[in-house]
Amino acid sequence: MNKKSILIVDDNRLSRTVLRDILIDAGYNIYEAQNGEEALKIYKSNYPDMVILDVVMPGLSGFDLLKILRDDEENLLVPVILLTSKNDFEEKLRGLELGADAYITKPFNEKELLIQVKNLFQRIEHNRMANPLTGLRGNIDIKYEIRRRIKSGNLYAVLYIDLDHFKSYNDYYGFSRGDKVIKQTSRILTDALDKCGNTKDFLGHIGGDDFIIVTTPDKIDVMCNYIIKKFDEDIKRLYDDDDMARGYIEILNRRGEVQRFPLISISIAVITNEHRKFENELEISEVAAEIKRKLKSMNGSKYLKDRRKD
Incomplete structure (x- = not known):
């Protein structure tokens, strides 16, 4: 999976350098900003997974920046660690009231910092209601991610992925083997992001056999073709030999x-903002539903991109 990214915001160059070196050595991707204004621009362009924020800075203070971030609903799940050279209880309370997740006093201990970062990531991931079967991020994160892409103004592509004839497989082989299909699909989609996607692409599990990927338009063809080829190859291993040889399964319906x-x-189903503008995630899901209905009338594994214009 992609590395976690952290935005360090501190007007002290030495402090930023020390933090950067420690966190890079620990395997994180790092962005740096020397003041609040610069940090906001970097944040809106890159959407880091965590912010480590110095409290005392000229201009936009750490508290000011924290309040701006937390006032936007899309940023509520992003963990923020506050840094300060003071050991002031009232200051700590103010930061926690504004929505900080943790507080570290400078000069900080390297091991303490890394433990705080690791534990905070683990706690946030646990609280994000990830799908229990696949471990992928669930509907809350999916909604926030699409909203962020819309607000960014950059080009994006949303891939709505589901399985055809999965219910009949589940009825025929049982839920345990059906779960194996879902887990295998999750692994294929994860591999697709690693091999064909961008660093900040997003993969979520809506539920059941429905998944979602958020990427950029230039990745659509190579990613969809990889997913289809890999899925059609791997699904064969989850059928009994006799059924695989026939190429179908037989089930008794309610009428016998x-x-x-x-x-x-x-x-x-692929939706992009290349030729049309979307105001919210509901508009995107409505277009996706139309495309999915067309896909259901087609045989085999396939992808279809919405090419309509406003």
Whole structure:
């Protein structure tokens, strides 16, 4: 998976350098800002996974920046650690009231810093209601991620991914083997991001056999083709040999009639802001629903991009 990124905001160059070296050695990607104004620009362009923020800075103070971040709903889940050279209880209370997650007093201990960062990431991930089956981020993060992309004004692509004939597989083989299909799909999508995507691409699990990827338009073709090829190869291993040889499974319906269902395939509905503007995530999901209905009328694994203009 992609490395976690941390934005360090401190007007003291030496302090930034020490923090940067420690965190890079620990495997994190680092952004740096020397004041609050610069930090806001970097934040809106890169959306780091954590902010380490000095309290006392000229101009926009650490408290001012923290309040700006927390006033925006999309930033509520981003962990913030405050740094200060003072050991002031009232100052600490103010920071916590504004929404800071942790507080470290300078000069800081390297081991303490790394433990704070690691524990905070673990706690935030646990509280984000990740899907229990796949461990992928759930609907709260999905909503925030799409809102962020819309607000950024940059080009983005949203891939809505679901499985065809998964219910018949579940009914035929049982939920335990159905869960294996979901986990395998999760691994394929994770690999697709690592091999074909950008550093800040997003993967979420809506629920059941529905997933979502947020990437950029230039990655659509290579990513979708990778997912389809890998899925069609791997799904064969999750069928019994006899069913695989036939190329379908047979299930009795409620009327006692035998119905044939083809092997599970994967469908990807692609929506971008290249030719049309979206105001919120609901507008995107409505277009995705239209594309998914068209995909359901097509056989096999496939992807379809919405090319309509405003």
